[in-house]
Amino acid sequence: MKILIKGIVQGVGFRPFVYRIAQDLGTKGWVKNLGGDVEVVLEHQWSEKFIAILTHKLPPHARIDSMQMEDCALERELEGFEIAKSRAKRASIESLLPKDIALCKDCLQEISDPKDRHYRYAFTTCAHCGPRYSIITALPYDRKNTTMAPFKMCVDCQREYDNPSDRRFGAQPNSCPKCAIELRFRDTNKQWSYDESALQGCIHSLKAGEIVAIKGVGGFALVCDSRNDTTLQRLRSKKHRPKKPFALMVKDLTMAQALTKLTQIELEILSSPAAPILLAPKRAYQPYSALIAPEIETLGIILPYSGIHHLLFASLDFPIVFTSANVGGEPIIASLEELEEKLGSVFDSVLDYPREIVRSIDDSVVSMLGGKMGVMRLGRGLAPLDIRLDITKSSKLCVGMGASQKSSLTYGAKNQFLIAPYIGDLTNPASMQRYENIFDFFKEFYALTPDVLCSDLHPDYHSSILSAKKSIQIPCGHIKLQHHLAHFYAVFAEAILQDNSITPQTQVLGIIWDGTGLGDDGSIWGGEFFLGSLQEAVRVGHFEKLPLIGGEAAIRKIYKIGYALALKHRINGLIERWEQRIPPSESQLLKTMLEKNINTIHTSSVGRLFDAVASWCGLLEENSYEGESGVLLESAAAKWEGDSFYDFLLEDGVVVYAPMLAQMQEDILSGATHKVAGKFINTLAQIAWSMSECYADRPVVFSGGVFQNRTLCDKIQHIFESRGRKFYMHRLLPPNDACISFGQAVYAMYQSGH
Structure with a gap:
């Protein structure tokens, strides 16, 4: 029997998991990556038991969305069960890109153990953690299709990589001190040091009050001692950020609880594999500068999520400022060249490494909203976000093009929606370029030819202008949707996911409040009430x-x-x-x-x-x-x-x-x-x-x-x-304009099927 499995099955240790089940059952066959999917072939008599075990004991970050089963004739005699060579195949929209995952407990234990060969190695990862989305260039998720391709594994790493019983089997970012990705630090005198010396140089600079640019998983962060008023004043002045709060990276949950009031839910999300920035109420104990989050009662905190962060905090006992390295409103910077060009006068020293980040991605931001966790920024660990929503029989590919602020892109086809990570405000050339790059990446990655582009009603938004241009180039349809109606359809779709009693035809009241958005009458709206369903909604108040x-x-x-x-x-x-x-x-x-x-x-x-x-x-x-x-x-x-x-x-x-x-x-x-x-x-x-x-x-x-x-x-x-x-708020997407593209795609897809 042949089984084609779709879902989150790449970069999560799925094939070795399948291999171990097959070995335990004693069945013959194989498992292999097939584009963005996984193909399993096994003896028919074991298929029912195999599926039962598979669906009840998935790896931590895996998810099965569908399984297609069919009898098949074998081209060769089966001798046992093997992990076969991946086969390239154009990914479909159901083939999901793996997310970047925080360092797991096993890897953290290894880099902390003097007896382990990964001791104090900053780029330690396994099949259950590490960079994914930020380094992948194509599916299937094999090393040759990532920016790890230039780095050859040593004998020990190759042995782990090839061993289905090892947790590093198929771990594409796998490396160790013998075949190391070089960690390098440049000090204020422009002198470079490497690996352990680089870590020590960075630690010394932070303690000395310097602003250090540190390359993380999705881009550079500007980091400094949160207690140092002089450094904070300098950072705010140089970054032209007089009052906007800075997030703090804290050593562990103990430090997090000392600084903020956290519920059990907040503790769990803070230490989850997504490792987001969490906004939480401050405590009276504030051992950091008053310049961190002036005049407000909340604090953004984040735990270390990469080997670099953990190794730094092994020698730091104070929280550090942790803010994206970018020019105001622009995307996070991912290369040293761009960092020097745009922020060369802002930072004093830099901690860098040569593995390329092909798609920069900001940290996710979350907060408790209305008694449950809500997303404020969809970034590393949470995106790309995929949502399955059975609302139509239409097979048309619809793309939600987003708004202008906090812009995003959503691809929707066959009731599957793929939401790209946070892009930024489309008010500067860098964000506009990133927006177009992401549009082209998803289009080419999945070989998608859009049938319909749905943009905001505002004609001057860059997303609207690009939609008009792309609709001619592709060519495809182009429709416009009023800004606040897009909000309505986005949260309506989430309500369907939260409550089975709500259907696309259910009449709901939508309360949509924000800062701006062009209304149907040509005026600026932002305090709106709508009544309707996915079929149609009308403005009933404001x-x-x-x-x-x-x-x-x-x-x-x-x-x-x-x-x-x-x-x-x-x-x-x-x-x-x-x-x-x-x-x-x-x-x-x-x-x-x-x-x-x-x-x-x-x-x-x-x-x-x-x-x-x-x-x-x-x-x-x-x-x-x-x-x-x-x-x-x-x-x-x-x-x-x-x-x-x-x-x-x-x-x-x-x-x-x-x-x-x-x-x-x-x-x-x-x-x-x-x-x-x-x-x-x-x-x-x-x-x-x-x-x-x-x-x-x-x-x-x-x-x-x-x-x-x-x-x-x-x-x-x-x-x-x-x-x-009954009331419903966003839980998967931010309530701000980052949800607009999803609402546009939902509307366009539903309308195309009705």
Whole structure:
């Protein structure tokens, strides 16, 4: 019998696993890689027992999506069971790319054991851990199809690699000190040292207060002593990052628990093979600089996930700053040449190695949202993400092209969706090039010819422009989908995965709140309510609009949003306060622009409402990074305990918040900033509940960047669960614009089959 197995079966120790089952059963046959799949041939009488064992005892990171079985005639006599030579075959979209996996406990034990031949070898891996996606050039996942190809294995490594009983059988990144990938360190004097000396040089530099660029699995990170104010000030200045929080890499779970308040779920995800950055509440104990995460109550932490990290922490007893080496908004840098070109003035020394990273990938970021783990950035360890969703019989290949910020790409065919890792904001040439490279990589890797490209409604997004160009070049269809509807379809699809009672035809209420997105009427949306299914959804409500004087430029200078909102609603006490802070000439100009509607746009965006409230509270006047106002309001709200909320009205689906603004003024003028922040977030949760009561028999789904706010999500969870109402949030994809491409692909695929 021949069995073709599809799923996550490459780079996870699947073939030796099959071999061991066959050996235990005593069957004859073979197993081999076939493109991105695995083919098993065995004696018919053992097939039923083989499948039973196979499906119940999979390797840790393997997954079977489908098995095709058929009787076959053998071309040669079987003598035993063997692992046959891989055969090239064009991968299908069901052939899944393996993810990069954190160093496993066995390998960590070996690099820590003076008696082991891998002792203190930074690139120790096995079939259950190490780089995968970042080094693979083609399927099947064989060494010749990775950037390990130039590195010849020594006799010992080759023996392990060829032994089906060894955990390094078929481990493509396998190497040891005898056939080593060279670790090299360049100090401030431009002098190079190697291997153990390189590690010691890096450790010395970190302790001396230097900024060190360290090459990791998916690219370089900028690293320094988190306790050193002078170094932190220098890093912030050179990276043009005045306030955006830095993540910390901590030695172990003990250090993580000392710095942050962690639940059991958070401990498990932090130490999982994906090894993401976890956002968690700070503890009072803060042995790091106040410049790490200024003015906020959460901290991003990550555990060591590569041999290099673990070996460094063998000699470090303090947390280190761990931030992607990139120019603001651009992709993470993966080569020393680009690092020197773009950030040469930022870092002092560098820890590098010669194995190429063919596809850079950022660290994943996760956080508890609404009582469960949510993804904030889909990166190393979690991506490429594959989702199976039975919604249509269509076989057309549909590509979701994403938005502009936090852009992503999704390929969908035969109810299988493949979501590429986080790309970045398509506002600079480097991100645009990476976006096009990833589009071409997946297209060529899987030999895919798209039938339909689905892009955002906004004509000026790079993703929209490229969609129009590619649709002519390929050629293929090109459809456009409104930004917030794409959010709706993305979270709707996740709700189907979370609850079997929800079908593509189920009518749900979608609450979609974010910062921006072109609406069907040509205005900027961002506080939307939709009712519908995968077949069709209609806008049934929105927040009343607020003015942006100066257009989208006001998104940065948010004091203009606060002042304009006070002017529009005649909040006189706050108008007086603003006019004491703004030069008379500027306040008069802003008034004139608002009154005459000069270069002023109007938006229903909840994200911009956050900006206005943050400016009213005096938390900041200009955003130095995306979402800063929301983060500061969340942190302020954490210092107030209360369930009360401000008044608002629902008038024909429109959220009228003028009553809230009047009440808010009283609290602000009395100096109750924390109360204002808490009541504002409570009010948003209450608005969500009140709107849901208008559609009391409908499940409710939430999407959009506003739902990265942990406090808001937790309030919604409390209200909805305590009242027995079904609600769904993103669990596999971020609620921000990184989910847009998935929503586009889901919509396009469903529509193509109906």
